Amino acid sequence: MPTNLLSTSTTTGFGGIVQEYLWNWENQQLPVVYETLGKGSPLLLLPSFSSVSTRSEVGELAKLLAPNFQVVAIDWPGFGESSRPSLNYRPEIYQHFLEDFVKAVFNTPITVVAAGHAASYVLQLAVKQAAFSKIVLLAPTWRGPLPTMGASQQIAGIVRELVRSPILGQALYKLNTTQSFLSFMYRRHVFTDAAKITPSFIEKKWQTTQQPGARFASAAFVTGNLDAVREQSDFLELVQSLTVPLMVVIGESSPPKSRDEMNALVALPGVRSVVIPGSLGLHEEYPAVVLETVQDFLLSSEN
Numbered sequence: 001m002p003t004n005l006l007s008t009s010t011t012t013g014f015g016g017i018v019q020e021y022l023w024n025w026e027n028q029q030l031p032v033v034y035e036t037l038g039k040g041s042p043l044l045l046l047p048s049f050s051s052v053s054t055r056s057e058v059g060e061l062a063k064l065l066a067p068n069f070q071v072v073a074i075d076w077p078g079f080g081e082s083s084r085p086s087l088n089y090r091p092e093i094y095q096h097f098l099e100d101f102v103k104a105v106f107n108t109p110i111t112v113v114a115a116g117h118a119a120s121y122v123l124q125l126a127v128k129q130a131a132f133s134k135i136v137l138l139a140p141t142w143r144g145p146l147p148t149m150g151a152s153q154q155i156a157g158i159v160r161e162l163v164r165s166p167i168l169g170q171a172l173y174k175l176n177t178t179q180s181f182l183s184f185m186y187r188r189h190v191f192t193d194a195a196k197i198t199p200s201f202i203e204k205k206w207q208t209t210q211q212p213g214a215r216f217a218s219a220a221f222v223t224g225n226l227d228a229v230r231e232q233s234d235f236l237e238l239v240q241s242l243t244v245p246l247m248v249v250i251g252e253s254s255p256p257k258s259r260d261e262m263n264a265l266v267a268l269p270g271v272r273s274v275v276i277p278g279s280l281g282l283h284e285e286y287p288a289v290v291l292e293t294v295q296d297f298l299l300s301s302e303n
Contacts, residue, residue: 014060019035025077032077034105035055038069038071042072042106043110044106044110045073047074047076052182055075055080064291068295084213084217086213087217088220094228112136120227122135123235127241135246137249139258139262139278139283142228144223153224177206182206183202190281191285232261236264248262248273249290249294250276252275274293
């Protein structure tokens, strides 16, 4: 079990108190960075998994939530400013991390707002124990990019091992994290307003991808090795097993396959949902719209 919380300084973030949570995984200590802003009841804000995943993507949303909540946003292990060792990144790591982090930092069930691929991990923990009092999922996904494109587990595994390899892997990773490629991906399925995809915006995203060890967790996500569930039925079963209120926010321009999965989720009884402008990055592109959409749900006294 982790025992230490250390203050640290940072040049990124969104103006909160930045700390380092020292998490022990298989006898290895992994510093995980998180940031706290605001006062009020605690709210855990989880960024999506992606090659450019950082807590800064939920920074504007955190600032909007801070007047009513004490917002805690994390950099997942292997991403952002957190430690990026060459682990075999897989669901077990993030399942244990999320459970340990929540237990170490919070002492009561909390509200959680989770983007993208964080959805499955939140749902699994919510079903396992009374960690959360309310759940908001923003553009939830459960299947990584390569499996979504139809790649088999075997093909995805070969790609993952190639990217993990020392020389060829570094070259492949650099090709897939050029600024032009990042811009293309943002225009394709992350943002809907091309005017927001500025050179300085892409530069910051690119800098994130160039940190030492960045390719390991990124390759795991892209190839589906961070998929906490393997079938749609398993994902929907988690939702059906919930005992706490759930709200889902969907971007109206989400990619067709992802939108189909989200539609199946919100068709379940008891799931509140709303469709707003945006795509998979709606939490970063339209934070004010997200706040307006979820605020009543978050502030209501309903349990």
